[in-house]
Amino acid sequence: MHELAITESILNIVLDEAKAAQANKITKINLVIGELSGVVSDCVQFYFDFLTKDNAAEGATIDFKTVPAQLRCRDCSTSFNPKDSAWLCPSCQGASVEVTSGRDCYIESIEVE
Amino acid sequence: MKIEVLKGITSANDAIAAQNRQVLDRHKILTLNIMSSPGAGKTSLILQTIDRLKHQLKLGVIEGDVASKIDADKIDEQGIPVVQINVGASCSLEAQMITPALNKLPLENIDLLFIENVGNLICPAEFALGEHKKVVISSIPEGDDKPAKYPLMFTEADAVVINKLDLLPHLEFEVAGFRKAVEGLNPKVKIFEVSCKTGAGLEAWCSWISAEAKRA
Numbered sequence: 545m546h547e548l549a550i551t552e553s554i555l556n557i558v559l560d561e562a563k564a565a566q567a568n569k570i571t572k573i574n575l576v577i578g579e580l581s582g583v584v585s586d587c588v589q590f591y592f593d594f595l596t597k598d599n600a601a602e603g604a605t606i607d608f609k610t611v612p613a614q615l616r617c618r619d620c621s622t623s624f625n626p627k628d629s630a631w632l633c634p635s636c637q638g639a640s641v642e643v644t645s646g647r648d649c650y651i652e653s654i655e656v657e
Numbered sequence: 658m659k660i661e662v663l664k665g666i667t668s669a670n671d672a673i674a675a676q677n678r679q680v681l682d683r684h685k686i687l688t689l690n691i692m693s694s695p696g697a698g699k700t701s702l703i704l705q706t707i708d709r710l711k712h713q714l715k716l717g718v719i720e721g722d723v724a725s726k727i728d729a730d731k732i733d734e735q736g737i738p739v740v741q742i743n744v745g746a747s748c749s750l751e752a753q754m755i756t757p758a759l760n761k762l763p764l765e766n767i768d769l770l771f772i773e774n775v776g777n778l779i780c781p782a783e784f785a786l787g788e789h790k791k792v793v794i795s796s797i798p799e800g801d802d803k804p805a806k807y808p809l810m811f812t813e814a815d816a817v818v819i820n821k822l823d824l825l826p827h828l829e830f831e832v833a834g835f836r837k838a839v840e841g842l843n844p845k846v847k848i849f850e851v852s853c854k855t856g857a858g859l860e861a862w863c864s865w866i867s868a869e870a871k872r873a
Contacts, residue, residue: 650666652661655658
């Protein structure tokens, strides 16, 4: 879906960072991806390999650190992971829930030489 | 050598969205990002709103579609300034597509701008465009399980419009259950029940927009 735009965005950021550090080659990109961010790692990897031909990021590995989704019930304060994708509180079956973790989606660091 | 980056993956989009927002704020234009599945009634709701508010507010529309200018032609027939964006392979409008569209609109003559996003309940939730309010339309034929299946979209919304209420006698859709699910995800959300075909419920929707436009 929108992984092409996301991958282009990642690539622009890391190429700028590498240039600013006067590095010739990016060897690794460390991403933090929340389970709820909607980013599909396999697709990002696929587009990345395609988009990095002949630039400083060619051959770089991407490390995806996944942050699990965490929801909190507003009624009974139970925190839970919506494993089966139903956003219902496992303790009180309440549907009033808020996202407390899992929406992150950022580049933590890059490794260059 | 390791370089700390700590930049959001959509940070470039967010920065451009913030610039768009500045332009809109400077012209005091209330901007609504209208999102839904294909066929839920985004264009119908915009047309019905134009019909009711055109004597009170100066309107403009940005239309986002994968292809065609069918929707833009419908808006143009109403004499409302409209710009069509065809996104091609992209599944959502992005902030950088909105910037040139804003340049094509007579901004000094617009109080209320609708941005009709690409029909999709997933990707448009991820990309800020510069809008003031996010509106999600859910229609009766889609079924009442959409908040459970696409929770993030409903979590992000400022308003949810339940459209095609006239079909309620013919289809299974529990309005109370749907409202409860949406309010559970998003306690501050405004929910409107409308039929763009019969006009039912559109007054409340238009009153909300008028009140928000006065604040812009």
